[in-house]
Amino acid sequence: MKNWFIYILLIISISACTKDEIEVYEPTPMPLSIPQIFSQNIIPPVIPNNNPQTVQGVALGKKLFFDKKLSGNETMACASCHSPQNAFTDITPTSVGIDGTFGSRNSMPLFNLAWNYGERFAWDGKELSIERQALEPVQNPIEMHSEWDDVVNKLQSDPEYPELFRLAFKTTTITKELTTKAIAQFERTLISANSKFDRYSLGQATLTAQEENGLNVFLDETKGDCFHCHGNPNNPLWTDNIFHNNGLDSNFTDLGLGGVTGDTNDNGKFKSPSLRNLAYTAPYMHDGRFNTIDEVIEFYSTGLQTSSTVDPLMKKVTQGGVNLSAQDKADLKAFLLTLSDPSFLTNPDFQE
Amino acid sequence: MKRIFALLVFTAITLTSCGEDLDDNLVAKTEVETTFNFTHNWDDTAVTNSDFNTVQYTNANGEMLSIEKLRYLISDITFSREGEEDIVLDIYNLVDVTNNNNLSFTPETKIPTGTYTNVSFTFGFDAEDNVDGAYLDLNSESWAVPNTPMLGSVGGYHYMQLEGKFTNSTTPETGYAYHTIRAADGSTTPPTIQETAINVDLGPVVIINDTSFEIKMNIAEWFKNTYQWDLTQWNNMLMPNFQAQLKMNENGQNVFSLGTITQ
Numbered sequence: 001m002k003n004w005f006i007y008i009l010l011i012i013s014i015s016a017c018t019k020d021e022i023e024v025y026e027p028t029p030m031p032l033s034i035p036q037i038f039s040q041n042i043i044p045p046v047i048p049n050n051n052p053q054t055v056q057g058v059a060l061g062k063k064l065f066f067d068k069k070l071s072g073n074e075t076m077a078c079a080s081c082h083s084p085q086n087a088f089t090d091i092t093p094t095s096v097g098i099d100g101t102f103g104s105r106n107s108m109p110l111f112n113l114a115w116n117y118g119e120r121f122a123w124d125g126k127e128l129s130i131e132r133q134a135l136e137p138v139q140n141p142i143e144m145h146s147e148w149d150d151v152v153n154k155l156q157s158d159p160e161y162p163e164l165f166r167l168a169f170k171t172t173t174i175t176k177e178l179t180t181k182a183i184a185q186f187e188r189t190l191i192s193a194n195s196k197f198d199r200y201s202l203g204q205a206t207l208t209a210q211e212e213n214g215l216n217v218f219l220d221e222t223k224g225d226c227f228h229c230h231g232n233p234n235n236p237l238w239t240d241n242i243f244h245n246n247g248l249d250s251n252f253t254d255l256g257l258g259g260v261t262g263d264t265n266d267n268g269k270f271k272s273p274s275l276r277n278l279a280y281t282a283p284y285m286h287d288g289r290f291n292t293i294d295e296v297i298e299f300y301s302t303g304l305q306t307s308s309t310v311d312p313l314m315k316k317v318t319q320g321g322v323n324l325s326a327q328d329k330a331d332l333k334a335f336l337l338t339l340s341d342p343s344f345l346t347n348p349d350f351q352e
Numbered sequence: 353m354k355r356i357f358a359l360l361v362f363t364a365i366t367l368t369s370c371g372e373d374l375d376d377n378l379v380a381k382t383e384v385e386t387t388f389n390f391t392h393n394w395d396d397t398a399v400t401n402s403d404f405n406t407v408q409y410t411n412a413n414g415e416m417l418s419i420e421k422l423r424y425l426i427s428d429i430t431f432s433r434e435g436e437e438d439i440v441l442d443i444y445n446l447v448d449v450t451n452n453n454n455l456s457f458t459p460e461t462k463i464p465t466g467t468y469t470n471v472s473f474t475f476g477f478d479a480e481d482n483v484d485g486a487y488l489d490l491n492s493e494s495w496a497v498p499n500t501p502m503l504g505s506v507g508g509y510h511y512m513q514l515e516g517k518f519t520n521s522t523t524p525e526t527g528y529a530y531h532t533i534r535a536a537d538g539s540t541t542p543p544t545i546q547e548t549a550i551n552v553d554l555g556p557v558v559i560i561n562d563t564s565f566e567i568k569m570n571i572a573e574w575f576k577n578t579y580q581w582d583l584t585q586w587n588n589m590l591m592p593n594f595q596a597q598l599k600m601n602e603n604g605q606n607v608f609s610l611g612t613i614t615q
Contacts, residue, residue, distance in 0.1 A: 041485065042492040117492060219498035222589045227498055228529075234485045234496040234507075265405040265420075312420060312515040312527030315588040 027054035027168055032114060035193030037201055037236050045114030045188070051131060051181045053188060056167040061186030063164065064179060066352040069154050071098050071144035078137070078183065081107040084350050087277035088190060093288025101142040104254060106288035109281045111192040111344065112274065116241045123270045123286040125243055126260045130187055134180035148176040155179065192276055192344040193236070200338070201233055207338065214335025217328045224300070224324065224332055228313050229272040238276050238339060243269040247304035247314040247321075248285060256286065258309075268309050279340040293336060297329050383462035387564040388429070388473075390447045390455050391611060392422070395572045401450055407517060407525065412576030415583045417518035417528070419571070422449040424512035424532075425495070426552075426567075427477055431463055431559075432470040439463060444477070446493060467558050471565065475604060476511030476549035482534055484508055497533050502592050504536030504543035511549065514574065518583045528587035530574065532604070535597035544594065548601040554610040566611030573607040574600070 030053045032045055047053060065082075068074045081095040082088040088110035095107045105123050113121070119129055127133035137143040138151060155161040155174045162172040169178050199205035207215065217224040219232060229246075231238040243257040245268040252258075258267030270286045284290040290299060302320040304310070316322055324332070344350075392399040394409045399419065407418040427444035445457040476482070484499050484507025485491060499507030514530040537544040554565065575581040579599045590596045 041488060043488050115492075216500055216502065219500050220502055221591045225589070228494070231494055232496055232498055234491040234499075235494050240494040306525075308525075310527065312517060312529050312588075314527060315529075317527070318524070 025170060027056045027170070029053070030055045030058055032188060032191065035191060035198075037193050037198045038115065041234055041236055042115065043117070046117060046119060047114060047188065048129065048131070051184060053185050054168060056164070057169070057182050057185040058189055060164045060168040061182035061184065062350075064183050065186050069158070070138050070146065070151055072146040072150075073098050076144050078134075079352065081137075081143075082110050084347075084352075085280075085345055087111060087192070087280040087344060089281050091282070093283050095143070097140070097142040098145050099142070103140075103142050105286055106283065108271075108273065109277060110187055111190045111276065112237055113190065114188040115237050118241055120241075120243075120271070124256045124260050125271060130184040131177075131180045134183040134187075135176060138176075152176055152179070190344075190350060192341045194343045195276065195339050195341040197233075197335075197338040198236065198341070201236065208334070210331050210334045211338050212335075213328075214331035214333065217324065217332045218335055223322060223328060225313065225315070225322070226275075226300075226332075229311075230275050237274055239272045239274040241271065243271055244311040244313070245269045245307065245309045246300075247306070247310045247317055248289075248299075250305045250307050252307070254287065265309060268307060275336060276339045277341055277344065278336050280345060293333050294329070297324070297332055300324075301329060381465060381561065383464055384559060385458060385562045386429075386463050386559075387456060387458045387562075388426075388445075388567055389564055390426075390449075390457070390567050390569065392449060392569045392571060395570060399449075399571060401452055404450065404516075407519060409572070411518075411572065411583065412580045413582050415518045415520045415523075417583065418516040419514065420450075420517070421513055421515040422571070423447060424514075424569075425476055425490075425509065426457075426473050427481055428474040429459060430470075430472045431468050432472070433466060434469055442481075444481070444487070444490075446490065446495065463559060463563075465559050465561070467556070469556050471554040471557055473552050473554075473567075474549050475552055475608065476532065476534075477509055478549050479534075479547050482506075482508040482549070497591065500538070501543075502538040503533075504538045504545050506534065506536060506543075506545060508534055514571070518587065520584065523584050526583075526587060528583055529590065530600070531591050532600045533591055533597060535594050535601070536592075537594040538592070546594075546598065548597055550601060550604045550607075552608045557613060559615070561615040564612075564614045566613070568609045568611045569607055570609070571607075574603050577603060577606050579603055 032053060064070065065078045068077045070077060076098050081090045083090055089107045093106060094102045094104055096102050108123065113130055121127040121130060121133045127136065138146050139148055152174050161174060165174050165178060166172045168182055196205050200207050218226045229240050229244055231240065243266065249268065252268045255267045257269040258264060278293060282291060284296050290296045300321050301324040304314055304317045304321045306317045310317060404419050407416050409417050411417060423446060425444055425446050429441040429443065431439040441459045441461050443459050445454050447454050485496065490496065490509055495509050497503060497508045497510060499505060511532040516528060517525045518528050519525045532548065535546040535548045579602050581603065586593065586596050
C-alpha cells in the first residue's frame with residue numbers, strides 16, 4: 001500500500017511519453033534539386049521558412065500557374081506572359097493584358113529565382129519575395145485585371161481546388177496568400193542549369209575557338225566587361241541580381257528602381273537580367289526595345305547614353321561604348337548562345 | 353516512508369544541480385571576443401553610404417569625385433605575442449559600405465587575454481587564400497576575378513571595388529572603377545604575377561576583456577600617397593593594368609589605421 005503513490009507516478013510519467021496515436025497528415029517535403037554547377041559554385045537557394053517546398057504545394061502551384069481562372073475574364077494565366085517555350089517570358093516587347101492593353105515592361109523570364117539572394121524581384125525591384133510578386137499581376141488592371149476575392153471564390157467553388165489546397169496546406173479554406181505560396185513553390189522549381197557552358201564548366205563539353213574567344217571578350221575589362229554585372233563561370237547565375245543604369249537613355253521615361261525607392265540616385269536603374277537562355281527570351285531590356293542579341297551587343301559597343309546615374313562600369317560613354325570589333329561581337333554572341341539550355345524549355349515538369 | 357523520503361531527496365538534488373553556478377561570474381575571462389568595426393573617412397571627414405552619389409571630394413590631383421560603391425575584403429586577422437606562435441584567424445570579411453553590410457565583424461574564435469605585440473590583418477587575400485572559385489559566398493557576390501589568360505590565368509578575387517564619378521575643369525563627369533586585385537600581366541610568357549594584398553599592422557595592444565577595434569580607412573589615401581593618382585588617365589579598365597595595380601598597392605599602404613579600442 002505504501003508503494004501505490006510511486007507506482008501511479010511511474011505510470012503517469014511513462015504514459016506522458018507515449019506517442020500520440022492519431023495520424024496527422026503532413027504534405028511531403030520536396031527540397032529543390034540543386035544542380036551540381038550551382039552547389040559547386042554558389043551558396044544555397046533562399047526558401048522562406050513559412051513556405052517550404054512540398055510535392056503537393058508544387059503540384060498545386062503548377063496547376064494555378066497555368067489556370068486562366070486567375071484572370072478577370074478567364075482568358076489569361078500566368079503562363080500567358082511566362083511561357084515555358086520562351087524560358088517563361090513572352091515574345092512581345094511588353095505584354096498585353098486581358099483587355100488588349102499593353103504594359104510598359106518586358107515580361108521577365110522565370111528561372112533560378114530561388115538564387116536571387118537579395119529577394120528583390122521585377123525589373124524595378126518592387127517585389128520583395130516571389131510570393132508577393134505573384135499577388136500583383138492578378139489584380140493589375142492592365143494585366144489579368146481580376147480581384148483576389150473573385151479569384152478565391154472561383155477556386156473555392158471549384159470541384160478540385162479545395163482538396164488540392166488541403167493536400168498542400170492542410171486546409172480547404174482558400175486564400176490569396178496560400179494561392180501565391182503555391183505558385184511561388186512551383187516557380188522555385190524552375191531551375192535551368194544544363195547549358196552547353198554548364199557542361200563545359202563540369203568538364204563534359206568543349207567550347208569552339210570562337211566561343212572561347214567570346215568568353216574572353218565577356219570577361220575582359222577592356223572589351224565586353226560583361227562579368228561585373230552578369231556573372232562569370234564562378235557565378236553561373238549569369239546575373240548579379242543587382243540594379244544598374246546601363247546607359248540606355250539620357251532622360252528617363254521609366255524611373256525603374258528610383259520609382260520604387262524614391263531616391264533620385266536610383267533613377268534609370270533596372271535589374272541585371274540573367275543571360276541564361278538569351279536565345280529564347282527576345283526582345284531584350286526592361287522595355288523590350290532590342291529585338292536581337294546583335295542589337296544588344298551593338299548598343300553596349302556604340303550606343304551608350306550618359307546620364308547622372310549611369311553606372312561607372314559603363315566605360316567610354318562619351319564614345320558610345322567600347323567599340324568592339326566585328327569579330328569580337330560575333331565571338332561574344334557565340335559565347336552567349338552557349339548559355340542556352342534547351343532542356344529547360346521541354347522539361348515535362350514545367351509543361352501544362 | 354523511507355522510499356518517499358529518498359525520492360524527495362533525490363529530486364531535490366537533481367533540481368538544484370541544474371542551477372546556475374554564480375561563482376563562474378567572478379572568475380576573470382581567459383578568452384575574449386574581438387570585434388572589428390570598419391569606419392571610413394576622407395581626410396578625417398566621416399564617410400558613410402549616405403554621403404554617396406554626390407561629387408564632393410577632391411583628390412590630391414585636384415579632381416572632384418563621388419563615391420557610388422565601396423566594398424573591400426579583409427582576411428587573416430593575426431594576433432602576435434612575444435615568444436609565442438601568432439594566432440592567425442583564417443577568416444575573411446567582405447565589408448560592403450554601399451549596403452552597410454559587414455561593417456562590424458566578430459570572428460567566432462576567441463582570443464586569450466594578454467599582451468600582444470601586434471594585431472594585423474590582410475587587405476585582400478594573400479597568395480595562399482586567393483584561390484580561384486574557392487569561396488561560394490564570394491562567388492555568389494560576383495566578387496571573383498576572371499580566370500583568363502589576360503589576367504595571368506590565376507583567377508582569384510577582387511580586393512576592393514571603389515566606384516563613382518569624377519570631373520575637373522576639362523573633363524565632364526566620367527565614371528571611374530578603382531578595382532584592386534592581384535597584379536597580373538598575361539602578355540608575358542610566363543605571365544607576370546605580383547601579390548598586391550596589403551598587410552595592415554595595427555600595433556600593440558593589451559587585451560583584458562572583450563575588445564572592439566575601430567579600423568579606419570582614409571579613402572583619400574588611395575589617390576595620393578605615395579603616387580598622386582590622375583583619374584583622367586587611370587579611371588577604368590584597371591584590372592588588367594599591371595602598373596596601375598602596383599600603384600594601388602603602393603597607395604594602399606597607409607589607407608588603414610587603428611581608431612578607438614574599447615574593452
